[in-house]
Amino acid sequence: MKRRKALLVASSVGVLLTVLVTFSQQTNRPTDVLGLALVGHHVSDIERSIKFFEALDFKLVEGPSAWSVDKDLNKLGNTPGAESRTAVMKVQSSVSDTPFTFVLRQYRGIPRQEWGTGNTWDLLASHIDLTVDGSVSALLDKLEAQGLLKMPTINGLQNPRQQAGFRRYAFISDPDGFTLEYFGKQAPQPGAPPPTPTVSNSSATSANMDRLGKQAGFNHYATTIVDPKKVQDFYVKVLGGDYPAIETVGNLNADQVVLHGWFRQAPTNDNLRVELLTFAANKGKALPLLRFQDINANYAAFQVSNIETVYARAKANGAVTVSDGGIVDFNKGKAVLFRDPDSGTFIMLWQPPR
16 A cells, blocks of 8 residues: 555656646747748759649749849858849648748859758758648649659658558658658548547647648648757757657657647747657768758748847857858848757748838
């Protein structure tokens, strides 16, 4: 009896400590990061990329611009003298009625490397995830009919071209090797009970996490990392991400670890996810020498209310500045580009004009 009481007390203390750690983490998150504003992707042929993403219902809203030497952009990415072209696309969001922004850019006149031929789980590899209505097979058929379908190998998951019945997910690649993950959303069956409520914050469990959103569209951004604890600490302390306490994640040395975090889709109050992925297959590997102008270099941009304070916090927590001179004038506002202190993922801070 005494042993049983002791176990119950120990269990209760463990739960209490987890709750306290989680509560402390949430209350310490900064409020000057307003959310994930866009994802950027660097390509080898911007017209070809526009055609591909238009087949996926991305809408071209700006550009492609003519080739030019954009001095502000070159200061931001530390690409002196480079010529570039930019296209801004929008895609429906799965969590908000405000479309999500996706920026394509092509560089020339500066050394570039091609990073689209490696593994989808390599260090600094990233992907975006979108929800579609119905089986994902219909999307694969559509792309194949247009000669646009390429399906990569995925670490630990099957990704066959054909699959019988309702297809829940599939992975495809764009012309430059950027991975897109698609999940199908089944229509409710007549007479079926209402779906179980889902959660879009760090209190979510594997059983009730909202993985699909309220409609078809952009759902999350993911990047491959080295050290789960180190990088989550950065995304929480610097960027204000809503991640479960690292102590609750489980085995951080597993073959694959997924850290699910939530950020608002700026400028809305609706939560998107940012996944941080680590793979045992990368243990001991050197980081790739990826540069911002390279083909299939990607970045996430976070909108902020005070770029000076967020940037200072990033540097204090080990970020490595990329921009020439730090914060620069950009698109009538302010921006800075840096790399996180873990794998060197590119992160942009963006403060719109006031």
